[in-house]
Amino acid sequence: MNYLPLFALETWILLITFTCLFVMYGKRTFGIFEKLGISGPKPTMYFGSICKYNNVYYLDDQECAQKYGKIWGTYELRKPMLVVMDPDLLKTILVKECFTHFTNRRNFCLNGDLYDAVNIAEDDDWRRIRNVLSPLFTTSRIKQIFSLMKRQSSKLTSSLEPKAENEEIISIKDFFGAYNMNVATGVLFGMEMEPSLPIKHASKLFKFPIPLFMIQGCFPILLPLLQLMGFSLFPRDSFAFVKKIVEKIRAERDGGSHQEFDFLQHMISTQKNDGLTDHEIVSQLTVLLTGGYETSTLALTLSIYSLATNPGSMNRLQEEIDATFPDGAPVTYEALMQMEYVDCVINECLRLYPPAARLERTAKETVEISGITIPKNMTVTVPIFALHRDPEHWPEPEEFKPDRFSKQNKGRINPYTYLPFGIGPRKCLGMRLALVIVKLALVETLQKYSFSVCKETEIPFKMDPNTFVGPINPIKLRVVRR
Ligand code: HEM
Numbered sequence: 049m050n051y052l053p054l055f056a057l058e059t060w061i062l063l064i065t066f067t068c069l070f071v072m073y074g075k076r077t078f079g080i081f082e083k084l085g086i087s088g089p090k091p092t093m094y095f096g097s098i099c100k101y102n103n104v105y106y107l108d109d110q111e112c113a114q115k116y117g118k119i120w121g122t123y124e125l126r127k128p129m130l131v132v133m134d135p136d137l138l139k140t141i142l143v144k145e146c147f148t149h150f151t152n153r154r155n156f157c158l159n160g161d162l163y164d165a166v167n168i169a170e171d172d173d174w175r176r177i178r179n180v181l182s183p184l185f186t187t188s189r190i191k192q193i194f195s196l197m198k199r200q201s202s203k204l205t206s207s208l209e210p211k212a213e214n215e216e217i218i219s220i221k222d223f224f225g226a227y228n229m230n231v232a233t234g235v236l237f238g239m240e241m242e243p244s245l246p247i248k249h250a251s252k253l254f255k256f257p258i259p260l261f262m263i264q265g266c267f268p269i270l271l272p273l274l275q276l277m278g279f280s281l282f283p284r285d286s287f288a289f290v291k292k293i294v295e296k297i298r299a300e301r302d303g304g305s306h307q308e309f310d311f312l313q314h315m316i317s318t319q320k321n322d323g324l325t326d327h328e329i330v331s332q333l334t335v336l337l338t339g340g341y342e343t344s345t346l347a348l349t350l351s352i353y354s355l356a357t358n359p360g361s362m363n364r365l366q367e368e369i370d371a372t373f374p375d376g377a378p379v380t381y382e383a384l385m386q387m388e389y390v391d392c393v394i395n396e397c398l399r400l401y402p403p404a405a406r407l408e409r410t411a412k413e414t415v416e417i418s419g420i421t422i423p424k425n426m427t428v429t430v431p432i433f434a435l436h437r438d439p440e441h442w443p444e445p446e447e448f449k450p451d452r453f454s455k456q457n458k459g460r461i462n463p464y465t466y467l468p469f470g471i472g473p474r475k476c477l478g479m480r481l482a483l484v485i486v487k488l489a490l491v492e493t494l495q496k497y498s499f500s501v502c503k504e505t506e507i508p509f510k511m512d513p514n515t516f517v518g519p520i521n522p523i524k525l526r527v528v529r530r
Contacts, residue, residue, distance in 0.1 A: 074266070080128050081121030084421055088112070088121035088131075094266050096123025104513040106405035109431035113438065119420065122429075125265030129427045133435050135464035140417050141409055141428055142464075142472040150409035151474070154427045157271045158264055160280025161287035165331040166477065167339065178477065180318050181332060184311050185477060190484055192309060193235050194381045197485060200230040201379075201492045212497050212529045217504050219522040224348040224489060228341050231485055236333055237297055238310030249286040250338040255515050256281045290334040311336065336478070343403040344482050346518045348489055351397040353523050354448045356499040357507060361450055365389050366530070369495050379491055381484075390487055392450035398468035400448060403516040405433040407470050432467050433517055441465040499525045 055063070074093035081088050089097035089112060101111040109131070112120055118134040132138060141150050152170045159168050166177045183189065204227040211218050229243035229250065260279055264271060297312060315329045324332065355362035368389040373379055384390075407430040414424045422428065437445040441462065442452070451457060469476035476482070501507065502525065509519035 074126065077126045077128055078123060080423070081130075084121070084423075086119060086121040086130070086420070087116050089115075091123040094125060096125045096127070096265075098122075098124055099513075104511045106431065106433035106517055107511065109405070109434040110437060113431065113434040125262065126268070127265055127427065129429045130422060131429045131431055133431060133438065134418075135441075135462050137418055137420070138430060138464045138467075138471075142407070142430070142470070142474075145415070145417075146409075146472045146474060149412050149415050150428065151412065152410050153408045153474075154410050156264060156281055157275060158260065158279055158281045160278075160282050160284050161327075162280075162282050162331050162334060164325075164328050165335040167335055174474075177324065177328065177332065180315065180323050181477060184314055185479075185481055187480065189309075190481055191381055194484070194488075196234045197231050197488055198379070200227055200234065201488050203227070203230065204489060205492050205496055208493065208497055208527055212527045215526060215528050217502050217524050217526050219524055220349045220352050220499075221345060221522055224352075225341070225345045227489055228345045228348070228485065232337050232341055234310075235481075236311045236337055237293060238308050238313065239297070245289070246337060247341065249283070249289050250341040252283055253286050253334075253338040254342065286338065287330060287334050290337060291330045294330055294333060340478050340482060342516055344485055346401065346403040346516055347394065347398060347482070347486050349523055350401045350518065351394055351486070351490055352493075352499050352525065353509075354397050354400070355393065355494075356501050356505070356525050358448050359500070361393060361448065362494070362498065365393055365490075366494050366498070369491050373491075373495065376495060379488060379495070384484070384487055384491060387487070387491070388455060389450065390491060392453040394483065394486055394490070395453040395466075396448060396450040399436045399442070399452070399466060400446075401517050402432045402436055402468040403518065404468075404470075405517045406431055407467065409474075430467065435465060435467065438465065496530060497527050498530050499527055502526045 071093060075091075078091045078096075089100040091097045099105055099108045101115075102108040112122065112131065113133060118132070119137070120131050122129050122131055132141065151174065153167070155168070155170065159165075162168055164173065164177070166174065166181060169177050204223060207223060207226070208218075225247055226243045229247050230240065233239060233241050233243070233246060260274075260281060264274065264281070294312060298316070301313075312329070312333060315324050315332065318324060355365065368387055372383050372387055408427055410427045411422045411424055415422050436442065439445050442465070452461070463471065469479040469482075504524040506519070506521060506523070509523065510521060512518050512520040
């Protein structure tokens with residue numbers, strides 16, 4: 049049967065015009081890198097060059113690095129992104145020109161209630177909010193909350209006790225995740241709560257809904273409409289969850305003079321001097337609660353995994369722990385900070401598995417750096433995962449070798465080749481706190497227990513293609529008493 053003649057001529061004209069426009073729109077942004085003289089994978093209409101060589105985006109970065117070198121151009125759907133792995137260029141973008149041209153990350157526009165969170169806020173708003181939050185992460189503040197962390201690490205080791213008694217196989221993340229969330233709620237709100245609900249919110253905050261992500265990337269023209277209709281890449285119920293906690297605590301504290309220190313109280317106290325608004329307070333707490341959880345939990349889970357798969361390194365770390373805290377002596381802040389090998393282990397784990405696989409900055413103006421033109425509004429991506437596995441900087445990059453970070457070797461590392469927390473004025477705000485949280489849990493756990501691989505352990509594990517660098521399936525290990 050032949051249906052074609054059934055359409056009227058006008059319908060044919062409309063159909064052909066629509067198809068031509070659709071094809072042209074899908075390809076319109078392509079070609080910019082050819083004009084700039086930058087190579088990269090060939091894009092496909094609408095899909096761009098997303099995961100061209102590997103469906104795990106950070107493994108794809110690694111393959112692109114092997115093919116195109118230190119700089120290449122890619123298209124995330126229709127959006128051109130300049131990928132930079134050159135250490136000198138990174139120094140200029142992330143540090144020297146941070147306040148002038150590269151202050152902000154990409155703005156997805158569909159930020160929902162989190163439009164004023166520190167990681168999303170831009171320019172003067174970002175500076176003001178970051179200035180309010182920075183005093184929360186000083187060494188003296190961290191020392192002040194160390195006893196709270198110790199209460200939670202003691203809960204962690206107790207929860208492992210019955211499992212170790214029976215030499216059970218456990219899903220590591222369940223234990224370290226609960227510890228991290230307990231520390232987070234204690235530090236942020238000064239309260240203990242059942243960790244499962246905040247964990248549920250934290251786990252989904254940075255998992256963008258794929259259809260919405262595709263629409264914003266393929267049809268940015270629709271962004272104002274989507275914004276108007278209330279669409280958000282970040283789930284609104286996570287903000288509402290934190291808002292409810294904050295309102296409850298504030299109602300309880302109102303009138304009384306709350307003496308204890310916690311992040312919420314600090315933010316409230318700044319309100320007397322034009323500090324954060326009520327909405328800004330909830331946004332910061334939502335991001336701190338969730339952003340810190342997934343990253344620190346991955347760092348801990350993968351440190352234990354790396355040690356279990358490298359028993360020599362685990363023994364060496366346990367020897368250091370026993371020498372620093374003889375006969376199971378209590379872990380103190382000062383002694384913990386002096387330990388060298390635990391530092392090497394965590395650094396090496398964050399090199400192999402940096403939870404955030406990429407960093408981003410967007411150019412405010414067209415700039416030329418080292419002969420490369422970066423046009424206005426172009427997003428520059430730093431493929432941290434690929435950078436950390438670049439054989440030019442890291443011999444035998446796939447091997448777990450904590451000694452790369454020993455006192456003798458550390459000095460030889462170019463700081464722009466190792467960026468698990470980013471670098472420059474916009475680097476991770478919680479870096480110091482995260483390192484103490486991770487070190488404490490690692491040391492107290494290995495003081496009492498050892499971990500080993502078993503037939504349920506996936507080696508190497510299958511990488512999660514969607515969010516942070518980590519395993520798609522739970523890491524399972526056997527835990528035994530030492
Ligand atoms: C091992 C754990 C962690 C890792 C690997 C990590 C990594 C990162 C990275 C790569 C960035 C982007 C930096 C850049 O763009 O240059 C970042 C930003 C940030 N991190 Fe972390 N993070 C961790 C834990 C934490 C914790 C515990 C908190 C807070 C409690 C936190 C709060 C933040 C905030 C607020 C930002 C945004 C800073 C800004 O835009 O000014 N992070 N983090």
